[in-house]
Structure formats: structure tokens, C-alpha cells
Amino acid sequence: MAELEIDKLTLRFGGLVVLDGVSLKVERGELLALIGPNGAGKTSVFNCISGIYPGGGAIRFRGEDIAGRKPHDIAALGIARTFQHGELFPQMSVIDNLLTGRHPRIKGNPLAEMLFLPGVRREEIRQREAVEKIIEFVELERYRHTPVGGLPFGTQKIIGFARALALEPALLLLDEPSAGLNREEREDLARFILRIKHQLGIGMIWIEHDMQMVADLADRIHVLDYGRTLASGPADVVLKDERVIAAYLGTSKQH
Ligand SMILES: Nc1ncnc2c1ncn2[C@@H]1O[C@H](COP(=O)(O)OP(=O)(O)OP(=O)(O)O)[C@@H](O)[C@H]1O
Ligand SMILES: [Mg+2]
Incomplete structure (x- = not known):
């Protein structure tokens, strides 16, 4: 059984379709990179998993449907996340x-x-x-x-x-953990991520824009573009996919 399985996740804000039938899986101890251009819907996937956004479709954690639960209950199950923008208490x-x-x-x-x-x-x-x-x-x-x-x-x-x-956590959701880090800090982060995977066996979904880090570390890559899955598979295949390259160069205009 997968640690986390998302099946046909959809999310709309008014007329804007943010996620359109996204399905993905993470196994125990697996490092899945979630990539895609700005606005593709990556953070929205995390917000749906962690109970912040009300998505449609199924989200199963260790076989149990958790879609629609409150953020506190999702955290108590052991699903932890980082935030793209500051989540810390500065005075503490x-x-x-x-x-x-x-x-x-x-x-x-x-x-x-x-x-x-x-x-x-x-x-x-x-x-x-x-x-x-x-x-x-x-x-x-x-x-x-x-x-x-x-x-x-x-x-x-x-x-x-x-x-x-x-x-x-039993499952860790990382939202651009390397953004703003210098080279040395990125190397430290890469070491921590690999130790979490190998020593603790925790599954991770890792949103990342540094393609070199993704190519070096990820077990698999899932690519979103305009809220849809564009490609999914091993790094060496996905990063060579012409549609993925086109989406990153901003030439993909399907919608
Ligand atoms: N609360 C919201 N209300 C309205 N629109 C939203 C909301 N949250 C996200 N969106 C829209 O959904 C789309 C996807 O946003 P999201 O933050 O998930 O993208 P992303 O892939 O994480 O992008 P980035 O790489 O810039 O972080 C964007 O068009 C965004 O404006
Ligand atoms: Mg984001």
C-alpha cells in the first residue's frame, strides 16, 4: 500500500481551475519531486493534502481517505509540511x-x-x-x-x-526548501533529505525548482503544468521529455 495516494484531485477558485484531475502516489521511503512552472498548482496540491484547501477527488494516507479533514487532524496523522513563505515565530x-x-x-x-x-x-x-x-x-x-x-x-x-x-512525520511535504539557500546550505539540505530517506524511511513530496538537485536526489518526478499532470516517471526520462522542457521555457500554451 502506498503511503499517500491522490486520485483525480481537482480544485477550483471561482472560474479558475487550479488542479484538474491530478493523480499521484508516494511509497514509504520514496522521494518524489513535484515540479512545474510558477502557478502550475504545486503548492495547491500540498494545501489540499494538508486540509487547507477543499479539493475534490480522493486523498488516501495508508489506505484511509483523509480528504476534507481539518489541518490539525492531518498533522496529527503524521503528515508534516514546510511552507514556501515564512511560517516561523520570529521572536521565539x-x-x-x-x-x-x-x-x-x-x-x-x-x-x-x-x-x-x-x-x-x-x-x-x-x-x-x-x-x-x-x-x-x-x-x-x-x-x-x-x-x-x-x-x-x-x-x-x-x-x-x-x-x-x-x-x-510519517510523510513530509517540502515546499521549495532550497529557495534562497546558498550552495553550501543546499548541500547541507541535500544531506538532510537523503538521511531522512535512508535512515528514517520517511516518504517525501518535494517541490523544487533546482533541477540539478532534483536530478541528483529524486527517485521519481511528477510534473504539473496548468494544474494537470504533464509527465511522471524516473528523473532521466522526465527531464529529457520535450513537453517538460517546453513548459519550463514557457512555450507551452495549451490553455
Ligand atoms: N487561495 C487562492 N485563491 C485564488 N487563487 C489561488 C489560490 N491559491 C492558489 N491560487 C491560484 O492557483 C494557481 C496555482 O497556484 P500554486 O500556488 O499552487 O502554484 P505553484 O505551482 O505552487 O507556483 P509557484 O512555483 O509560483 O510557487 C495560481 O494561478 C494561483 O494564483
Ligand atoms: Mg508554490
Whole structure:
């Protein structure tokens, strides 16, 4: 059974057809790159999966239809995502930002919290330990207590990535994680992505515009253009597909 299976996903805003029958699958431990020109509908696919947009069609996670569920419930199932544009709390430290990423996993009891019973403190220690492990994983120990707002852009992007990991996801949705990163930061990111795949076996859908990174890392590529699937398959085949090349050069005008 696929980790995630999307079947004929459609999305409209008024008269605008944003997604038109998109079907795709991700297996456990698979790195699927989702590519396509600006406005193709890539982020909208993520918004449908994570319960932000109401798409039509089926979205199955480990066989269970999750279409139409609330974002919090989707996160609690273990589907984590990064956002294309800032999702962090600038005044809060790296640790505290990552703790917000764990929120759907935290077992809360409001009365116990109010009375601050020993179990609450134990739970908090457990959560902090989990977050410390993620901070080590992305090699940001030196910034753990620093408010994220003052950190360089590339570091903030990695923190956003770490925040999604803090959920201990079963499936990770990455929306242009490399955008704005310099070469060294891209190499770090590539290393983290490969470790997640090989050591943790987490399936990922990875929206990316850096075709070299995609060619180097992705197991398969799914190409969207004007809300439709243009091509899907292994990197060496898809990146040579003339329709894909034409779409990227902006010569594809089918609609
Ligand atoms: N909330 C919304 N209301 C109206 N139109 C929307 C909304 N969200 C997305 N769209 C439209 O849907 C289309 C696809 O947008 P989307 O953000 O999914 O593209 P994308 O492939 O992620 O592009 P980019 O590479 O620029 O991030 C665009 O035409 C966009 O304007
Ligand atoms: Mg986008």
C-alpha cells in the first residue's frame, strides 16, 4: 500500500481551475519531486493534502481517505509540511519554534497543566529532548536559544524544515526548501533529505525548482503544468521529455 495516494484531485477558485484531475502516489521511503512552472498548482496540491484547501477527488494516507479533514487532524496523522513563505515565530527561539511544530503530537490535559502536576513537567522534558535531537540532526545547536527572526535567511529555511521534522512525520511535504539557500546550505539540505530517506524511511513530496538537485536526489518526478499532470516517471526520462522542457521555457500554451 502506498503511503499517500491522490486520485483525480481537482480544485477550483471561482472560474479558475487550479488542479484538474491530478493523480499521484508516494511509497514509504520514496522521494518524489513535484515540479512545474510558477502557478502550475504545486503548492495547491500540498494545501489540499494538508486540509487547507477543499479539493475534490480522493486523498488516501495508508489506505484511509483523509480528504476534507481539518489541518490539525492531518498533522496529527503524521503528515508534516514546510511552507514556501515564512511560517516561523520570529521572536521565539529555535527550540520554541520547533516545539510549536510538535504541538499536534503533545498529549495535553488542560487541568493537569493548570495545576502543573508532575506528569506535565515530565511531558515537557520529553518534548524538549525530542526537539534537541532534531536540532542536532540539522546541526543548529549553536542557535538553539536564539530568536529566529535575527538569523540569516538560509538558516531560517533550515529551521522551517526542522520544524516539520519535529512532528516526527510519517510523510513530509517540502515546499521549495532550497529557495534562497546558498550552495553550501543546499548541500547541507541535500544531506538532510537523503538521511531522512535512508535512515528514517520517511516518504517525501518535494517541490523544487533546482533541477540539478532534483536530478541528483529524486527517485521519481511528477510534473504539473496548468494544474494537470504533464509527465511522471524516473528523473532521466522526465527531464529529457520535450513537453517538460517546453513548459519550463514557457512555450507551452495549451490553455
Ligand atoms: N487561495 C487562492 N485563491 C485564488 N487563487 C489561488 C489560490 N491559491 C492558489 N491560487 C491560484 O492557483 C494557481 C496555482 O497556484 P500554486 O500556488 O499552487 O502554484 P505553484 O505551482 O505552487 O507556483 P509557484 O512555483 O509560483 O510557487 C495560481 O494561478 C494561483 O494564483
Ligand atoms: Mg508554490
